[in-house]
Amino acid sequence: MNPTNFKHLFSSYDSNENLFDEIFDKDKNVRDVYKKLFDLYNGYPIEEFINLNNKSKTNSFDQGITFQVYNDAKPQEKIFPFDLFPRIIDHDEWQTIEIGALQRCKALNAFIGDIYHDQKIIKAGIVPMELISSSANYLRQMGGLDPVGGIYNHISGTDLIKHSDGKYYVLEDNIRCPSGVSYVMYNRNALKRSLFGSFNHYNIEPVADYSENLLQIMESVKPNGVDTPTCVILTPGVFNSAYYEHSFLAKTSGIELVEGRDLVVEKDFVYMKTIYGLKKVDVIYRRIDDTYLDPLAFKEDSAIGVPGLFSAYKKGNVTLVNAPGTGVADDKAIYTYMPEIIKFYLGEEPILNNVHTYHCSRPKELKYVLENIHNLVVKPVDEAGGYGISIGNRLTKAEIEAVKKVILDNPRKYIAQPILSLSVHATYIDDCQSFEQRHIDLRTFTLLGQDKEFVLKGGLTRVALKKGNLIVNSSQGGGSKDTWVLKK
Template structure:
C-alpha cells in the first residue's frame, strides 16, 4: 500500500519493483502530485465512478471510437479514457520536446538525402541494402523536391520512462501517426468532469494543435499559390481512425474528402462541389502510400485518386506526409538514429534509443534466437502494436514459432530488451479501484517551411491489462490526459 489517507487510493497496491510516477520508492507522494491527490480526495470512489461513466457517455455521444482488431472479430469501441491525469514537470518536458524535435528534423534531412544524393549511404554510415529492402522505400520519389523541403510534416515519437528515471524512444512514427484528436478530447472531457481540479494547475493548452497544423500545412503550399486550399483525405468511415480524420478536418476548418471526391485534370487536383470544381493545393492524407493513386501504385485501389502522384511530381499539390516517408520509420532504420542525428545535425541524441538488435545481422540474429524469452520481437514495418511478441509471455511452442518466423525472414524483425515502462495509477472498471498500469507517451511534432511546433502534452497511452506492456489503442489500450506544467 501507499502512504496516503486518500480514500480513493485506499486499496492502491504499489509494486516497489516498478517505477511508479506518482509515488516514490517509500510510497510517499511525489511533490507535483500532492495537490492533485488532495483534490481527488474530495471525491469518494462512488463519485469517481459516476464521473467516469459520464465521461464515457460523452465519448460515446461524440462518436469518439477506435477499432480493435483480433483474429476472431473486429469491434468498434469507445476510446478508453482514465480521468486521473499524468503530470509532466517543465524540466522533463524540455528534454522530451527538444528530443522529439531533434529526431523529426534529422529524419527529414535523412529522407531528403535518401531520395537525392544518398550521401549517408555513400559514406557507409547506413547500408544501401537496408534501404532498398524496405517495402516503404519508393523509387518513384527519387529526385522529387517536396514543397518547402518537408517530408515528415507530422511525426509521432513514442517515448517511455524507464526504471532509471530516464526517457527513451521506443520508435518513430512518420508515415501516418494517429491519436492526436484523442489528446484534445481527453482534455475536454477532463475539464468538463473535473474543472475544479484542472483549474488548480497551470498546464499548457493542447487545443491549439489544429491551428498550428493548418498554419504549417499552408506554409508548404505549392509555388505560385497565394491562399492554399487544404483538405484532409480519408479512406472512409470504416477506417479505424475515421473519428480523428473528421475531427481534424472540422477543427482546421477544411473539407474532409474521400478519393472519389477528387479528380485530376492537366496535372492539377480538383474537388467536386455543388458549385463546380475547386482546385486543391494541400492534402493532409490519411491513406497509405500504395493506395493514393491506382495509376502509380496499387491498380486495384478504390480509395485513391487517379493521377494524384503525377500532379505531386509536377509540384502542383502538396501531400502531407510525403510519399515514401515510411522508409525512415522502419524499425531497422531506427537502430541507426544516433548516427543519423550526428551526421545531419552534428549533435548527440537528446533522447536515447532502446538498445535494438536487427535480425538481418548474423551475430545479432544468433543472439536473438538464443534469448527470445528476454526480448520483445517486433516486425519492422507494422504499426499499432501488431505482430509484437513479448518473450517472457510466450509458451515453449510459441517461442519455437517466433524463432521459425524470424529465421525465415530476418530482415523483417528487430528485437529489444523487455523494458520496464513506468506505471501510473489507473481506474479499472472491473474492480472499481485504482491499479498500477504501464504507460508511454506519444509526442506530436509538426514541421513546415521555416516553422516547427511540438504539442505540449502528447498522448499518454495506457496498457489496461495488468502487466501488459503493449499500450496501443488497436490492442485494447486506453489513454490519459497529459498535463505539461508551465514554468
Template sequence: MDKKNILPIFSSYHMESTFYDEVFKGKNEIRDTYKKLFQLFNEYQVEDFELLNEKAKVSFLNQGITFQVYDKTTTEKVFPFDLFPKIITANEWEHVESGALQRSKALNLFLHDLYHKKQIIKDGIVPLDLINSSENYLKQMEGIEPSGGIYNHISGTDVIKHSDGEYYVLEDNIRCPSGVSYVVSNRVATKRALFGVFNNYPTHSVSNYSENLLDIMQSVKPAGVDIPVCVVITPGIFNSAYYEHSFLAKSMGIELVEGRDLFVENDFVYMKTIYGPVKVDVVYRRIDDAFLDPKAFKPDSVLGVPGIFEAYRKGNVTLVNAPGTGVADDKAIYTYMPQIIKYYLDEEPILNNVHTYHCSRPKELDYVLNNIDKLVVKPVDESGGYGISIGSKLTKEEIEKVKTVIKASPRKYIAQPIMALSTHATYIEEEKSFEPRHIDLRTFTLLGKDKSFVLKGGLTRVALKRGNLVVNSSQGGGSKDTWVLKK
C-alpha cells in the first residue's frame, strides 16, 4: 500500500486483491463510509492506540466477558475485541434485515409443517429421509401447538460479504444462537475507548435487544396467564456461554436459574424461592434438547427439569426456543432454503444461499470426494466451527482422512465452495498495526405472537489468524462492534 498519509498503525496494511476489503477500495483509497472514522484513527500514534486497546481489554476483563474453549482441557478466555468497527449503511442494512426476517419466518412455518401435516414433504419439496435421519427431529414434538405458533423465537443468521460485494448466508442458527451479549458489550467498550466518535456517526443503538427479547417472551405466554413469570435456564457456570446467560437475565430483570432451581408439580413448572414456590410461565432455555428433561429425553441428564416437557406439551409453560427446532438449522436443510422460502412465503430469497453439496446424494458425494481441495466440508449438526475442514489448507494425507470420515457417514456432511469472505481492517497486537482479516456477521431476529424484531447491528466475528476463514471464538476468533447507520 502507498504509505503517503497513512498513519503508522496502517503502514503495513496490504490489501488482498482476491477478497472484498470493506474499508479500502484501492491503494490508499478509503471507502466513503469509513473516511471520518479513518481520520479519527489517524490522530493516534501507535503508543496511544495500544493504550486504548488495553483499556478495552481491561473493560472486558472487569465485566467478566469471557467464554469457554473445549479442547483437551477447558479454558476460560477473555473475549478478543477489536476497536475498529464494521459499518453498515442504512440501505445495505435494510437488505440484510429483510433477508434475515424472511428466513426466520419461513423456518418457523417449515417447523410447524414438519411437526403437523408435513405438506412440504408430501409435495416433494424436501425429502422425507432427510427429516427422518436428522438427529434433531423430535417425534415428541409432533402435534404440539406452541403458544403463538412460534418455534424459533430467536434466530441467528450468519452472513458474509463475498468478493462480488454481495451478501450470502452461510448458515441459520435456531437452536440456541449465542453471541448477542458480546454485541452489547462491544458497543460499551467502543464508547468508553473512543470518546465522542458517535458524534460523527448517527448509529442505531443495540442496547434495546433485551427489552425486545422480554417483550417477545411475554407475547408467547401460556393461555390464561395475565402477567407471565419469565426465567432464563442455564446449564451452569461451566458452559461456554454462561456470561451471556447471566447478562441476558440481568438485563431483562428476570431470574437466572439452573435445572435444580425448578420443579414440576401437576404439570406446572415452579421456581424455588426463599418465599416458597413461584409458578414459571416462560423459560428461555440455553440447555440442549437432549438434556432438557430426563423423563422425556436423556434419562441421565442432571441439567434439566424432570417433567418440564409434559408441562410444555400441555401448554402450561412456553419454551424459548421450542424443542426440536434443530431439525431446521441442520446444514443439510440449508440446501433447501430457497425452495422453503418460495413454498411458504411465495417469495424469492432476499439473501443468497451458498451453493451446497449434500453428501447423502450419490452424485454430489462423488463430486465432493473428488474436489475436497476446493471445498469446505462441514458436519451438519455441529456449531462453534468444530469439525470444519477447509480443503485448500489440508495435506494429501489429511484429505484422505476427510474422505474416509465422509464415506463412513455421508448424511452427516455437507460441502460448500471456499467462499471469499470479505476482509476488514483489524488491529493485530503482535504486529502493532492494522491488517486485513476475514469477517462474517451474525444477525439476531426475534419472532413473537404478531410481532418481530431484528437487532440493528449484530456480532461481527473476526478470524484473527492470518488467512484463517473460521471466525468462531472457539477457533481463535474475535469480534468487532457493528454500526448500522441511521438514514
C-alpha cells in the first residue's frame, strides 16, 4: 500500500523514508497495529471529517481547554490543539517504557534524598558538588529535612522520543511541576465524543484512573498522626498557563482548588478558609514554584504564596507535593549523570537510555559544542516549554556566533545534544485538509507514594504541528494526540 495513492484524508501523505514513521513501515505499508484504524479513518469523506474536526475545536474552546502564551507582544489564551488520529503503543513496547520510567523516578528520588542528607554520590566522586550548589533549584533550606515516606518527587514526567532506529530515548526528566496530564484525559474523552466507533476495534488501557491514583498518592504521604487527611491543590491563579489543568485535577480528584490567599498558617499548621471557619490542611499538591511558596522563607515579594508555609512543612505538619528543592534533579546538567545515578542507587543498568548529551561546563565538551553547533541542539538547563532552544542546522552563521557567545558567557547553563530524528505520525493538517507527517514525542506520568506507585498507561503524545519542526511544546505551536496503550 503506497500512501501517495490514497484518496480522501491521506491523499497528500508524503512518507519521508529518512524518518521513522509510526504508521507506515519502510515499504510504505501500514503497520499491523494501525491497519484497522487506518481503514476506518481513510473511509471518511473529507467533508465529514472536517466537520468532526471543527466540532472538536469548538468543544475544546467551550470547555476552556486553553493555555497562556507569554512570548508574544502580550499574553494570549489559545486553544490547545488536539489531533483526532491517536497514537498506538502495543503492550510489550509499553512495558519497557513503564518499567524504565519508574526506574528513573525511583533513582531520582534517592538522589534528591541523598544530596539533602549524606551526599554519598558526591563523596564517591560521581556527581560534583559544584554542579549541585550552582543549580538555581538547589534549596539549602531542605538540608536534613525528611518528607513523609522519604518521597520527594511524588509526581514525575519523563519525556521520551523514538529515534530513527525505532528505540525510545529519554529526552529529559520533569519533576518540579510536570504538566499535561489533564490533556491526556481530555484527549481520550474528546476522541470518544468525536469517533467513538474507533474504540470498538481495540482493547485499550484506561487513563481516567489517574486522578484516583493521584489522590491515593497524596493521602499515602499524610503527616504523622493524621487519620483522614485533607488534601488540596494550590494554584497561582486563573492567569497561570496551566490553570485548566489545576482546576481539572481538583475536580476529578474531588479535592479543593485553592490560591495562596485561601490558606493561612497558625502555630505552624496550615488552614483553609471556608464559610464555616478554618479547616486544617494536611497535604498540598502545589503548582507554584519553590521561591514563590512562602514570602517569609523565599521571595519576600511573592503575592501568591502562603506566609509561614515552609515553617509548617519543616515541622512535619503539612506535606508538599512535590517537595521543595526537587528541581535540582531535573536540571538538564544532572540529566547527563542519570546512567550513573541509576547504577549508584539501584544497582541496575538503565532500562531507557539517555540521548547523548554534552555539558558545556566540561572543557572538552564545551570545545566540541562550539566547533559543532551546526549539528547540535543547544538547550538551557533550567528552562521549560521549549524556550531558549537553538537548533544548529537552522541557524545562520551570525546566529551561530551569537549562540556561542551566550554559551561562553555561562557554560554551566547549557547542554547540547545531537539533532535527532524524532519519529513522525500521521496528523491532520487544516490547510491541506488531509494527513501529513509530523514529529512527535511522549511524556509519561509516574506517581510515587508511601508503599504505592503508579504509571499512567497512556501519557501525552505531543505533536510539532509546523512542518519539519522538532519542538513539540504547546508554547511553540505544538498540539497533542490521544495515546492508546493496548492491553495484553
